[in-house]
Each structure stands twice: as C-alpha cells, then as structure tokens.
Amino acid sequence: MPEYQRHEHDVLVIGAGGAGLRAAIEAAHVGASVGLVCKSLLGKAHTVMAEGGVAAALANVDDRDNWKVHFADTMRGGQYLNNWRMAELHAKEAPDRVRELEAWGTVFDRTPDGRILQRNFGGHKYPRLAHVGDRTGLEMIRTLQDYAIYQPIDVHMECTIVSLLKDGNRIAGAIGYDRERGRFKLFSAKAVVLATGGIGRAYSVTSNSWEYTGDGHALAYNAGAAVQDMEFVQFHPTGMVWPPSVRGILVTEGVRGEGGILVNKEGRRFMFDDIPENYRNQTADSEEEGWRYTQGDKNARRPPELLTRDHVARAIMKEVREGRGSPHGGVFLDISWIRSKLPNSEEHIKKKLPSMYHQFKQLADIDITKEPMEVGPTTHYVMGGVRVDGDTQMSTVPGLFAAGEVGAGLHGANRLGGNSLSDLLVFGMRAGKFAAEYAGRQTAPRADTQQADDIVRVALEPFNRQGGQNGEGPYQVEHDLQAMMQELVGIVRREDEMRRALDSLKALRERARKVSVAGNREYNPGWHTALDLQNLLTVSEIVARAALERKESRGGHFRDDFPEKDPSYGKFNIVIRRGPAGEMQVTREQIPEMRDDLKRIIEENK
C-alpha cells in the first residue's frame, strides 16, 4: 500500500505559467481554497520565455484598432476553424486583462504620451502587442507570481501530476509525485484546472523546454475528455539553426516587427514572391512601404515577412529545399540592414531586441547589429488541445477545466503571435472563476484510492525492471520518438508517412513499456523522463491520427498530398476521445453557425 501526502482543495490548478497563475489568482479572489502545482520552480514555466508581446486592442498606438478588428484578425489567422465565441471574448477582454497587469506592477514600454506602447506582429492589422523589449513573458510571469504569493494559494513546486482522479463521471482530484523526494501526493479537489502548456518535446527541433511533454493533453484524454484540432502544430518560422546545440531556440518575430527581413543566399527578399490571396490587400507593395509600416506609418501596409507563421515557415522551407538556403539549412534574417535607414541603428537594435542581441552574441558569436542571423522553422506551439466550453472553459468531463496552451479553440488552425499571452490571461481568469463557482456547487467528491494505488504501482515499474536484459533507458526512446515525429509528422505531411508514423509509435510504445531506470526516487530525471514519455507517446499518436484525418492543407497543417484548402473541411473540428476499449476515436464535429453580428464584423474587415 503506497503512502500518500494528502491535500484537499476546492480548486486544484495544474500548471503555474501565465494561465495557471491567472486561474489560481481568480479562484482565490472568488474565495475558493486553491492549490497550485507545477513541475519546475515557480516563475520558470514556459511563459517566462515569451518574447514579443501580449496582443490586446488597446488602440494606444493606432486609434483605428478595436476588439472587432482583433476578432477578425484572429479568425482570419485561424482560417475560421476557431471557436468564435472564444475569439470574441478574447478580443473583448484582453485589454482589461493587460491593464490589470499594470495595476499589479508590470512596467510595459511606453508611448511618448506615457501610455502602454504596442508593436506590430504577424497577422495583426494594427500595432497591438504590449511589450517589454523582448522579454514580455518574463515581465508577465513575474507580475503574476509576485501577485499570487500574497494570495491564499498553496503552491506545490516541483511536483508532477501523473493522473487525474474521478468520482464516477466527475473529477475528484489528481495524483502526482514530488520531484525532490519522489513521494506521492494525493490531491482531492472539486474542480481541476489544467494549465500545463504544450507538446513541443514531441519533436526534435523545438523552442520548447523539457516540460512540454503534453502532460495536460494526455491527462485529459486519459480521463475521458475530448481533445480537438491536434493536427495544428505551429512551426515558428524563425528558430536558430546554428550551432547544432542551439538548433530550435526561438528568434522572436519581434525582429521582423522591428524591420528585420528574410533573404536567401542570393540576397533576394523571397517573401515578396508569394503572397496569399486573402492577405494581398493588407501587404506592402514595395520594400519601402514595408519599412514605413514597421516604423509606424499608418498609411503603409505590412511587409510580407509579417504574414502568418504557417505561411512564412513554408516559404522558408521552399527556399531551403530548392537550394537557396543558408549554409546550415536555413535562410538569413537580417536586422542589421536598418543602419542604412537609422543613424543610431546599433543602439536601437540593442534597445528593442536586447535578449536577441545577447542570445546570438553568446551562443553563436554573431553580432546581429552587424550581421544577419541564420534561421529556420522550429516546433513552437500547439493550437489543438482540450475541447472546452467557450465561456467557462469546462471540458467534456464535469469539473475539469483547461486554459492556456493546453486548451483549444481560440486559435483555430493557426495562432497569431501575441495571442497566446492574452489567451492565458483571458481564459486563465475565466477558468479560475468558473472552476471556483463550479466547486461551490459541489459536494466533496470521493476519490477512489484503488485508482491511485494502481497508478502508483505502474509509475514505479521502471525501477523494478532494473537489471533486466532489456535494459534500455528512457532517453533513447524519447530521442527516437522525437526524430520520428520530426521526420514523418512535421511541417510537410503525407498519408504514407503518417501511416508509417503510427506503426513506429506502436514499436516505440513497446520499447517504452520496457525501459528501466537506475538510481532511486530522489530527484531522478531518468525516472521523470520515463513517466513523461508515456504522455509524449499519447499526444504524438493523437497528432498523427488527427493529421491523417484532415485531407487538406490549412493553417499549421500542410499535406503534400492535398496541398489545397478544401472548403468542406472548414466546417468541422477533428475531435479525439478515448473509446471504451482504450482505442482512439476520431470524429468530426460541426462548428456551430456563427452569430450574424460576428459574421458582419468579419465581412467589414475583409
């Protein structure tokens, strides 16, 4: 019989990035007793890495902006697969959430008249991203963290949740282990908010950290919740490509927002060569116009470098495939050229992009104020996630909520830069609020300890296999999984390759079942990896199955065998659930008809 440390909360929030912190704060405000769990130390979650900014139609820089334009931009970016109710709420509420951050201590960059400054970003019609240089995420997570520590929230740092617990149909809590000692913790909770972030570690070239093993997606799926849109993985067009050890580390879109341009090895600015029809009216005709746009000229249209990420990533891939790439398989991103436009360009670049300057200087020996960078696509974000109600963020399992990257709906087929940080705030807040309200209506659920005991037994198995003849460790299996996904379910997909991916997944699952780990339960990364691997396998299979089902190309999902967009696929989301026999059920679910007033907004902003 395993021993547990027991904790009881009205609301248990899993994840302490922007979404989790905001949810916990809100639930505490409403008066619920709140527990907050995270795998790393407080303040280290992925949100800390966000660079470019948080999108909100504050209209501080361009007074033509308002929630309607933001809504239309988000829907266009998402190719209309978005949950339009979420897109509406997001556009309406983001400004208040951003102002609230300021009231909690965030110091954004300022306009000349002292208001919050906003910058341009891909797919946003007007300068819309409130930012702090290129470390907006750090500012945001620190603000939320420093606010949250004064609230009645029990924080359990370095604790990994391995399973949710249920009482019949509804949620009853969760079970996890503390990383330091390897002791199991049993959380009873009336409501659980998942805020675990993404799945980027399923790929080998990624901007994501070790935490991004899709835990929340897998926890929800295993608990019977529906997940959707998992075929839509965002490959950010600009990751570092050289040296090898930094491959995948993000180069913020802010570089392009500040005037950075993409060129191939011949020095040609190839982004002008292919501009999608639905963005043609909004894209600059000449380099001169593009430059003026980045410098705030309201009459200019954006340069093609600021088209949506899916488009830019594929354009880069094309240059590389056709032999016009840079020496290490990327293209050049150049911001240093602005010295021909600005007298003090070096200082300007260092001021606007300090951490990029630092990053290239220190990791690649490149001075970005003088030389171009080499960049290429990197796995960045998953649009898909737990299917939720647009207003309350409750999943299809009563009492289970999801917010932030682990949730789905807001971004549809492709997320616009800056729309994630705002997503965290808007829907983190909503999830916290509605979870607390839901908890208030519930009697205490009874978590069945038999469930928990079984989970613990399985979790400890890798130790018992020690010394067996199949002594493979978890790292090799994880590595092979990442390489396989990168190769077969990456930016460009084909039916035969994805079928092969599913076969490989079966084989990898077998290997994962046999991995053994050395040492004991105290702070043992081998053991942690063995457990995370299970989640990676689950989400990888979900991604592959969803990608197989969508026989068209749209947003973050590109099929070589179906390179066109198919309007009939614009009417539904691909939803995956666990069937009664443990099999993956793939279904298509109609997107509800959009309200007329919202349709009009989209028409007006065409």
Next chain:
Amino acid sequence: MDAGPSVREKKVSSVTEALARNVVESGQRAAARSDTSAGTEKRSATFRVWRGAGPTGELRDYSTSVSEGMVVLDAIHQIQAETAGDLAVRWNCKAGKCGSCSAEINGMPRLMCMTRLSELDLQKPVTVEPMRAFPPVKDLVTDVSSNFRAKKRIRRFTPRPPDAPDGTWRMAQADADRVQEFRKCIECFLCQDVCHVLRDHHLHEQFIGPRLLVHAAQLEMHPLDILDRTDDLKESHGIGYCNITKCCTKVCPENITITDNAIIPLKERVVDKHYDPLGKLVRLVRGRNSADRHQGEVR
C-alpha cells in the same frame, strides 16, 4: 496553401547591394565556421561533476564528446543520456531566460546553458558543482526555497490611484527604464550564491540578499508604487549586512548593476531616514571601484 502565388518581380529585385554583399559574406563566414568543426572531428572532454544526495557526495569524472557550439548544459544532458541517467539538474529554457540552470563551473557561478565549452580549457577536467550557498538536494540541484520565503517578507507592490478615468496610468519611458533594469532579473540566484553574508555566514533568515534587494529597489523606485519600505530594509531585511563588495554584480548574467544601482540607493534612503554610521561609509565609498574583500571566484 492559402492561394495562388502572386509574383512581384520588379519591386523586389532592389535589395540594396550592400545588403546582398553582407548576406553573401556572412554565408561564407558561417560556412567557414562549420568547416572548422568538421575538421576537428569529434573531440572529447572530461567533466568532473558533483554527485551526491544531501550534504554527502563526491566529484565524479565523466567523459563525453564535444561538438561545435556546445554549452555546459549540453554536456550534462549528454552524460545523463549516456551514462548517468539519474544525474539531477534543473533547466528549462536553454537560452538564459529562466534562471534554472545555475551552477559553479570551474568554481565560477554561471548559467550552464550560457557557458560555451569554447570558453573553457578542455585540456583539464571541467568541474561542475551545485551552488554552494544553498543546502544541497541532489547532484546539481539545491534547495533555493529561502529565496521564495524572503520575497514574501517584502511588502507587495502598491500603486497610486490611476491617473486617467479609464483606470490607467501615465509613465515616462525614462522612468520605466530605471526599474526595467531590475525587472530583468531571471531569479537565477547566482548573486545570492556569491554573497558572503549568505555563503559564508549563512544569514539567510536575517538578510534577504542581493536578489531580493534588487526586488526591493524595483518596488521602491517603481513609478507607481507608493509604499515606503525603508524601515523594513533596515529592520527586517538586513540591508546593513551588505558591505558593498560588489561580488553579486560581477556574476549577474543579466548584467544588472546590483550594488551601484539597487543596493546603494536603497542604503542612502535608509541613511536619509535613520542615522547610521555604516551608511556614512557607504556614501564615501560610492563611486569608487570598491575592492573585493572576498571570493576571488567571480568573473
């Protein structure tokens, strides 16, 4: 794809010549960089890593191959994957942004993810040890919870009423800049690691340390904050323990001028409010490059 391509030949051919040249040259340089690595094949290096649970442990040697551009954290990960599956280490961003991977590399407090192997002498073993100012947990992981507790003792941000009817404030960029320096802090706690008050004298409960003095400075100089924390700094945060050796400033990976810009102005506020002989000394020393009185191991 979204739609058919629209080719706009003429307008784009005008990339300035200088730019094209820059790109081509940089391509040659980049190619040259990779050539040298191809030429040197796979080298290997020895890492002398602290292994242990709690206070007991030892340095153990691991050898692993090194390649172009590697940082110490890469080497640690490689060792983990090859031979020491249970080697405990914290990391997240691998880009110097999260402050998780602090350690002492050849005795120097550094971020493992931002320390290139090319900066180190690989002829000799590279020692990698946990931050010694904190209680050891396992291998490279230490118990940094005292920092989180100390932060809670500092009174929270409290803004003045909004300036505008819509609940917003006005703030000049220059005022923002002043605290943004402090708000860059990634909470790596390397400064806490080198501060002798914490490292040698273990006054974690009496002295909040440089990281949290930076936090306090950020609050005190925040354009919107209205609280006065001067008494707290003197009475409960132990600012008097700092004798401005500046060791903390030297290790800060974010290049925050901890001593001059954060601690000394706070000390001056304390002095202005309370008579304090050490404070007087502070004023004398300010501006001079004060001598380091301890801990040679700083960069």
